[in-house]
Amino acid sequence: MKKKNFILIILDIVLINLAYILALYLRFDGNIPQLFMETYINNVIAISLIKIIVFYFFKLYKSIWKYASIDEMIDIVLASIVANALAMAYMTLTQVNMPRSIYLMAPILDMAFIGGIRFSYRALSRVKNGTPKNLVGCKRILIVGAGSAGAMIIKELRNHRTLRSIPVAILDDDLKKKDQNINGVPILGNRKDIPRICKEENIDEIIIAIPSANKKEIREIVNETRKTKCKTKIVPGMYELIDGQVSIKEIRDVEIEDLLGREEINLDMDEICGYIKNRRILVTGGGGSIGSELCRQIARFNPEELIILDIYENNAYDIQNELLRKYDDLNLKVIIASVRDKKRIDEIIEKEKPDVVFHAAAHKHVPLMENNPEEAIKNNVFGTLNLVQASDKYNVKKFVLISTDKAVNPTNIMGATKRICEKIIQSKNEESNTEFVAVRFGNVLGSNGSVIPLFKRQIAEGGPVTVTHEEVIRYFMTIPEACQLVLQAGSMAEGGEIFILDMGEPVKIIDLAKDLIRLSGFEPNVDIPIEITGLRPGEKLFEELLLDEEGISDTSHNKIFIGKPIFTDYNYLLKELEKLKDVTSTGDIRKIKQSIQNLVPTYKVYKQLDSSKKENKDSRKSINKIPTTSSLY
Structure with missing residues (x-):
């Protein structure tokens, strides 16, 4: 036993006996009858032992009293009441007679003495240590x-x-x-x-x-x-x-997430558990920003097995180690493979027999894909086709494609390829037992290659912070929020839907840059300059979340909406994809873009924009087609 606790027990023994004597003294106005005094002395050991045991049970000897608060005071009150009740019960059972008023006064005095000695220690500590002696520099x-x-x-x-x-x-x-x-x-x-x-x-x-x-x-x-x-x-x-x-x-x-993030997501845990718990779940691109967070979220719902598929082994290794540290009983498998490899994907789906596939593997960087359209098509389009066909062939129950707002009226190769992916899953859904759905959302805060890590690096280097255009705006969502809504949307899937997530209010990128500079302790354009560099190839001023012909309907979740299927001819799509594959093999970028336009009529090469009122007005009209008060603007 620690020395301090031993001293405290001795003090408590003295104080609880002092409380009884004082109670007798007050009851008889200072003239305590010898009978009652002798009765008390004969039972003093039993009373003291009962009370000390109760105090120990209430952990009055385990608290650090210089940090004592209302919680500790409540413990003292309860301990005093219980201790005195047991002492009274003991004296009643042993037929020891004491005035009834003693049983009321004793606990009150116990509280005063026991609490007083402890809180006086806190008060002394506060006087001694509560404020730094030297206020200079505080x-x-x-x-x-x-x-x-x-x-x-x-x-x-x-x-x-x-x-x-x-x-x-x-x-x-x-x-x-x-x-x-x-x-x-x-x-x-x-x-x-x-x-x-x-x-x-x-x-x-x-x-x-x-x-x-x-x-x-x-x-x-x-x-x-x-x-x-x-x-x-x-x-x-x-x-x-x-x-x-x-x-x-x-x-x-x-952090910037405090300013741009939205409120905590309310999830229907029962619905999510219904299709993930005790099921085999495959996440492609499982080492990436979205894929890895999906894996973290899925692991919480006790899947039968979580299968991470990724071509980049370093990312896959990192998320594997993280999940195994957090979830001792997680049945986890990591597969290194490319979604481009049709034979390998077929083998994996046949062998692993996943119940649900979350397809997050994709090339996503707009400028890079503009310069490397063949790679975007091979990975995004034909990688998705490989997974879709294998999932249908081997009876995967549910397939969830991670899509993007850049698929709407695309002005870049990346967005156009993701729109083709949406067409693949919507058309295949019409002839398959697998439920194929897509979830479409905007930019994700802090994801690999996103604007926020770039701005932070530029600020750390002393600037300048580069913004492509003063009028560029984007929708933002945190990674956990996006993945939670993806899981929720998956639970609602019946097949063929494009789920559209509530992205909140759009944010001007230049305002985002200024916020980050200020949060870093600097003044925009004073300490850290902001440089306008001009729109990059394929970049829009404004992103959209909905095609004109899709329409939108509500779901049971106030942050998830459904765009109706608008393309269902799978056989026609396959013929066009064969043409796209042939053209892609030639490396002729002009022909590749023409072939993509045949597949995605809304795709157009986006010209460099100025900030003219007409351009801005037209773009804003496109955004405002989405519901405002209840959801997405």
Whole structure:
């Protein structure tokens, strides 16, 4: 037993006996009858033993009392009540008579003495260690949010002296809280007062402590913090916290995902479990950004076997090791293969017999595919065809294609090849027992090759940050959110659908660049220049999510919509694909693009755009065909 605990037990024995004697003293106005005093002395060992055992059971000797809070006080109250109830039961059973009022006064005095000795230790620790002795060099902290998270941050900052951070003020939008305080820290105003309070109080750092806040509220608060020169940090949303508990280690810098991401996705776990649990799941491109996150999400639902297929062994190796560390009982297999290899794909599907295939393997970089159209066609189009035909042949139950908004009215080779993939799955679905569906969404935050990692590298190098056009806008979604919605859409699939995910509000890329520069602690076009480089080949100002003729219908999930099938002639498609294969083998880019246009009439070579009003107006009209208030704009 630790020395401190031994001392605490001795103190408790003294205090609980002192409480009984004091209760007797108060009951008889200082003249304790000898009978009751002798009765108590004869039972003092039994009473002390009962109470110490109860205190031990309630873990009063395992708490670190210099961090004691309301939880520890509740434990003391409950322990005192239970201990005295058992002591009374013992004395009743042994027919020992004591005044009934003693049984009421004793627990109250126990609470006062037992709690008092412990919280006095915390008070002494607070006086001794709560504030750094030398305030020079300490960060002055402003906390936004006067709720439980804000109170916890104050406690954590005071308990971790090595951080040398002092909570100076709190802001909260609840007007009723103004001029009050939390643990001695005053509430001085609301979020609009951030610039003023930072200046008046010489604030060094701002912590946003509102885990329940939605993304719009976070953006508004961050907009106010930008008016200061203070570093801004944030407590993550409640769904990111372990058991909802806030601690110093959870506080992190504000990230672009906090500003662009949406609210936590509500998933129908039963529906997802219904087609993944105890099923054999194959993920192609399983080592990529989307594929690897799909594997992480799928592993949570206890598949019979998870099969990762990828041509790049390093990525596959990384996700394999990660999943095996997290899921000891996961039946995992990694296959290195190319979706281009028809014979190999046939062998894999026949041998592994997957119930569900998530097809995420694809070439996706627009400029690279413009310069290498043959590779885009071989991988995206014929790789998908190989998987679709093998899945049909060997009775895969469900096939989910990961598609892109660039497949809509494509202006680049990559988008056109993905539109062909959508046609393959929609037409094959008409004659197959396999349920073939596609899930279409926009840009994914932080994925390999996306704009955000590029901007971060450019900022780290001192700039410039390159933006292709001042008017370019894109839809963004976080990787986990995209994959969660893919899984949910898969559970809704009946065959032939193109599921369209709610991508939220479009974001100007130049605004995104400015946000990242500010979040990195710099001023756009002052510390880090922004350079306009011109649109790249095949790049649009605005991406779309829906073809004119597709129409859209709701689903049971408010972030998932369905575009109706518009192409179903599989045999015609096969003939055109044979022509495309022949043309692709020639390497003639002009003929390749002409062949693609025969397959995808909406495909056109996109000219370099200026920011003319007509171009912008036409593009915005295309976007606004998607529902606005309920979903996608």
